[in-house]
Amino acid sequence: MENDSFYEKVYWVVRQIPAGRVTSYGAIAGFLGTKGSSRMVGYAMGNSVKVFPPVPAHRVVNRIGLLTGKQRFGSPHLMQQLLESEGVLVDDDQVQNFKTVFWDPAQELEI
DNA sequence: AAGCTGACAGCAG
DNA sequence: CCTGCTGCCAGCT
Numbered sequence: 001m002e003n004d005s006f007y008e009k010v011y012w013v014v015r016q017i018p019a020g021r022v023t024s025y026g027a028i029a030g031f032l033g034t035k036g037s038s039r040m041v042g043y044a045m046g047n048s049v050k051v052f053p054p055v056p057a058h059r060v061v062n063r064i065g066l067l068t069g070k071q072r073f074g075s076p077h078l079m080q081q082l083l084e085s086e087g088v089l090v091d092d093d094q095v096q097n098f099k100t101v102f103w104d105p106a107q108e109l110e111i
Numbered sequence: 112a113a114g115c116t117g118a119c120a121g122c123a124g
Numbered sequence: 125c126c127t128g129c130t131g132c133c134a135g136c137t
Binding site: 024038042043060062063069071072073 | 119
Binding site: 005006029034035038044047 | 133135
């Protein structure tokens with residue numbers, strides 16, 4: 001797709017994440033070719049709150065399945081609530097069965 | 112224009 | 125085994 005910026009690439013990938021699945025920052029960064037920019041992915045997520053259409057950032061967690069950015073959702077429990085609403089079990093900010101619900105863009109999407 | 116920021120990840124001690 | 129530190133890179137002030 002014709003991305004004007006790195007952020008839009010991230011947003012695009014995140015929007016491809018199906019409900020009930022999650023992915024990691026590193027997976028997205030690696031998929032975009034900038035594996036070292038895993039931080040940038042998270043930074044893009046932080047900016048996603050003011051991006052339209054809204055990006056399901058709650059489906060993006062760190063490599064261990066921890067909801068590190070829940071604080072960015074306004075309400076700390078909102079992220080967990082959204083995930084559980086989609087069928088993703090979350091306990092103590094940790095995604096349960098992370099490996100099972102994990103969605104790898106390079107494997108599932110494969111552009 | 113220059114430096115700082117950041118929801119990570121990996122290696123080192 | 126667990127805690128801490130640096131690296132990374134694009135966007136923003």
